[in-house]
Amino acid sequence: MSDECLPESLKGKRHDDWRWYVRWVPRAWTARCGPRWPQPPKRIWGSAGWTEEDHHMFGHHEKDYYMKIKEVLPIPKAGHALLSVVLWSKFLPLPMFAITYRNGDYFSIGVVRWDDVDKYYDLHRWRGHGVKGYITMGAFVLSSSAVIYFWVWPWILEKILRLFS
Numbered sequence: 001m002s003d004e005c006l007p008e009s010l011k012g013k014r015h016d017d018w019r020w021y022v023r024w025v026p027r028a029w030t031a032r033c034g035p036r037w038p039q040p041p042k043r044i045w046g047s048a049g050w051t052e053e054d055h056h057m058f059g060h061h062e063k064d065y066y067m068k069i070k071e072v073l074p075i076p077k078a079g080h081a082l083l084s085v086v087l088w089s090k091f092l093p094l095p096m097f098a099i100t101y102r103n104g105d106y107f108s109i110g111v112v113r114w115d116d117v118d119k120y121y122d123l124h125r126w127r128g129h130g131v132k133g134y135i136t137m138g139a140f141v142l143s144s145s146a147v148i149y150f151w152v153w154p155w156i157l158e159k160i161l162r163l164f165s
Helices: 052-067 130-164
Strands: 042-046 080-088 092-100 106-115 120-129
Touching: 080 106, 106 130, 120 130
Parallel strands: none
Antiparallel strands: 042 080, 080 092, 092 106, 106 120
16 A cells, blocks of 8 residues: 555545544555556446536636546536446446535445546545435435345344254
């Protein structure tokens, strides 16, 4: 693990954008690039929603975004959702889902997040912003917990009981 994928401004830094109990994690541990990580990811479903008319919304990145409208951008425009995937080593699909509500709240979750400005992948994406983003995050946790409790856990118990019977 090294800082080679990170821009100069992030080299040697920790994940200050994560929750307080995991902010000690160095960014170099989660940054990935190179031949096994094709850039940018492929869109599977949905749309980022950005058009050429939106280029003024990106401030000092305006010129960069104006040239990248056709790429998969990590955060969709308000009212859009996007499912993207990168094929690690041309084999293993690593997905990311993002939705931005019409009021600007958003939720995203994925194995990797594409940083379209600095051209690297960041492992582990789990982010919510605003009330609707946090509600979506809670719904995701509850539904995942229900699947584990009602489907996965009984299956594991059955396997364990068969071992001892």
